[in-house]
Amino acid sequence: MSALTLLARDSNTMLRRNLLHVRRYPSLTLNLLLTPVMMLLLFVYVFGDVMSTGIGSGGADRSDYVAYIVPGILLMTIGSTVIGAAVSVATDMNEGIIARFRTMAIHRGSVLVGHVAGSVLQVLVSLVLVGAVGVAIGFRSSDATALEWLAAFGLLTLFALALTWIAVAMGLASPNAEAASNMAMPLILLPLVSSAFIPADTMPGWFRPFAEYQPFTPAIETLRGLLLGSEIGHNGWLAIAWCLALSALGHFWSKALFDRDPR
DSSP: OOHHHHHHHHHHHHHHHHHHHHHHHHHHHHHHHHHHHHOOOOHHHHSSSHHGGGSTTTSSHHHHHHHHHHHHHHHHHHHHTHHHHHHHHHHHHHHHHHHHHHHHSSSSHHHHHHHHHHHHHHHHHHHHHHHHHHHHHTTOOTTHHHHHHHHHHHHHHHHHHHHHHHHHHHHSSSHHHHHHHTTHHHHHGGGTTTTTTGGGGGSOTTTTTHHHHHSHHHHHHHHHHHHHHHTTHHHHHHHHHHHHHHHHHHHHEEEEETTTTOO
């Protein structure tokens, strides 16, 4: 049996294991999913009239702000959901199951690939649910073509893959599940200092460069361009570059930590 076939077979087994854990213990996923849903409802129905002035709608039409905020909330959903991967990996490390896997005749990489694949699937389900809430409160994308919808789905998947690898590495680097959750908190906080809720050019001049070029803003602006027809500019290339860079960083960081001696 070739190494690639072995990796695929064992990764599929690890994926089923992780999905069974999600089904049996859904509370973590539900808690992580509630964060972006609550943020969406909060910013639309509590702060919407005030926040909409920052995008030029003057507070006259809340639907303009719904259209503006939903792409940012979708990216925030990715950041919040992948924290579950960090917690899951840290739990496996502390319970000793990873040490047991090391002694078994399985492909070493399949343990990490199973966690990554399971987390990406969870993210996609979360995105569908949050997107459904967005549609229910008025989000529409009537001008987007089928190709643009496909590109938007591809961007969300690629971004989910990148953040999942980072979250897995954080889980491996953490001494316990609580520390993993805390270490991964920037994945939720970064969207708050991006263009998710207000345009980056309305922020203070000293802070604007960080808000414009951190990973979430280019991805959010690209998603808005694909779904709403706004200008994408250089954000598309920046978003792809961030996804590839974060994926590579997370993969090599995870591999280095996983290949170390067991705790």
